[in-house]
Amino acid sequence: MEYNELRDLRLAKPFFPFTIHLADGRTLDVPLGERLTMHPDNSYAHLTVDEFEVLRFERSQIVRVEVSKTPVADPWEEERDRVRAERAERAER
Known part of the structure; x- marks a missing residue:
């Protein structure tokens, strides 16, 4: 899989969880896009909480x-919407 393809999966809206299978037999579950970071040198970091x-x-x-065939809700979407609404309200004042 190319770097850009993996980036597109990570940033997809809605987000579909995915599992990365590595050559050494390990599997990395990515239930949220924030669990995978991408670096300019084409390396990745997988974060497990x-x-x-x-x-x-x-x-x-x-x-x-x-x-996965089933998307997951963005846990931060509600918070972002609330902050945007507050900013818009302040801008109107």
Whole structure:
């Protein structure tokens, strides 16, 4: 999978969770886009909250990516909408 394809998956609206399968047999679940960060050198970091682990890996290590057919709601969407509404209200004053 190309860097841009993975970036598109990560930034998709709505977001579809996906699983990255690496050549060494590990699987990385990406339930939210924030769990995967992308770097200019085409490397990635996978963040797991429970273990507080950051795993860096290269695109060449990706064997395949499985994408869920069911989108998930953005947990921050409501908060962003609230902040936007507050800003618009302040701008009108």
